[in-house]
Amino acid sequence: MDTTDKLLKWLIALAAFLASAALWWPAPANAVRLKEVATIQGVRPNQLVGYGLVVGLDGTGDQTTQTPFTTQSLNAMLQQLGTTVPPGTSMQLRNVASVLVTAVLPPFAQPGQAIDVNVSSLGNAKSLRGGTLIATALKGVDGQIYALAQGNLIIGGAGASAAGSKVTINHLSAGRIPAGATVERSVPTPWLQGDSITLDLAAEDFNTAREVARAINAAKGPGQAMAIDARTVRVAMPPSPDARVSYLADIENLNIDQAAPAARIVVNARTGSVVMNQAVTLGPCAVAHGNLSVTINSTPVISQPGAFSSGTTQVAEKADIQVRQDSGSLINMPAGTKLTDVVKALNALGATPQDLLAILQAMKAAGALNAELEVI
Structure with a gap:
């Protein structure tokens, strides 16, 4: 009876060990998930850029005599707000700076969603710390407006100067506005077009393309994926959007046996x-x-000349x-x-x-x- 109890306890301990092994046992060094080596063709982020003004600076803005475009931009903005500056007026403003605003529009972004923006000084402003970005339209390469940015800047630095001495920590002429832009227009993607999608591999490798197709066919059935070349794999997709989302959710976590990279x-x-x-x-x-x-x-x-000579010291x-x-x-x-x-x-x-x-x-x-x- 004692031997049976010991054997039963040993089997229970072994079962618990095997059940927990998957939690801590390391995966093979050459095994990666499909989402880490491939992306969907056409589903990508888009770059946005805009020109704007930062106001509310503590005397650290652009020197308008050296950056005339800052004054021109300020005049144009004031005219839009119903204020006309008399011609010939010399505005010596130190609290305004011209900036370039950049952002990345993620795939599937919809109107009303917020995205982060980066703000960089375009003129000779000493610091953008404490400034506020005025409403700036962010455009894509096609010239269309895709987002509108505005908000208070976060500057990861500090600086001080006095009597000709200056101390600066980090960078003061560039900052960031978390969730500082609102998406105004979405970018269409080929996600729902056709009966298949194309996976683009991160690096050209015939072995990786073959293994991606093999893993998808093993999980979803033969003929579902086909390697086109060393960089692309075509995958058949169901027609409905919900089924496509479930299909991609399943295959993006498949383990891919990746060969050793080229030296x-x-x-x-x-x-x-x-x-x-x-x-x-x-x-x-x-x-x-x-x-x-x-x-x-x-x-x-x-070289010192002799006494009473007409030479000079050289x-x-x-x-x-x-x-x-x-x-x-x-x-x-x-x-x-x-x-x-x-x-x-x-x-x-x-x-x-x-x-x-x-x-x-x-x-x-x-x-x-x-x-x-x-x-x-």
Whole structure:
């Protein structure tokens, strides 16, 4: 009886372990959801832009003598409000700034919904802190008005100046208005057009396109999805909108077995950043690296004429030039089949990130770097 009780307790514990395993067991490293690798063709955000005025600044607005368009815009706005400024009036305003307003209209946005807007100074305003954006029409590339923006700016910075000294924290000439624009017009999408939709993959890859089609056909039946090329997959859709929403809700969470990406190293030549993925491998090679520095020191030399002479004092410069070249030993770098091996081999050179850019390019030219080198 004791043995049976122990066996029963062990089976219960095993069942509880297996039931909870799905909550904490990590998913395969190469498995991603369909929504993370593909989007619906034609269903995308749209960029909006507008020109407006920010008022209520504490003397930190545009200098109207240097930004005449601010005065012109203010006159036009006052005329629309029924106020006419006499001709020839010189308005030295410091509480107004011309700005560009940008926003992103998300897909399926409908009239009445609120979207965030970004406000950036267009003139020479010192700060937009405390300002209020006056009603600004936001237009698309077709020239139509899709949203109307207005509200108080949020500036993530501060600044102070006195007696020629100035202290600034973060950026003061750009801000944001959360929910600062109201959508006035929706953008039609091909969501309900035709009997199918097209999925656009984030990157061109034939294997990923094939796996997307396989996963959809396995879940919804054969013939529902077909890979067109390395970037697009066509999916048959039901006719009614409600059925389409349910269909997409089901397939967008399907797990896609994604193959290892192509070996690539991305180099930022401006900052010296180097990023490589796990597929990068290194062939055997030998590398010698040494630093070359040139130092020029200039020392003023005063030439004083003799007493009772008609000469004048002359100032000359004496230049001292030194060239220093550090010795670089030849380092044998073995073949690396893992990312950690490649990192260890590159660290053995003792080179700075800026030097590493030249070393990687030389390795690529020598055929020892098995990766695509992209410079941004």
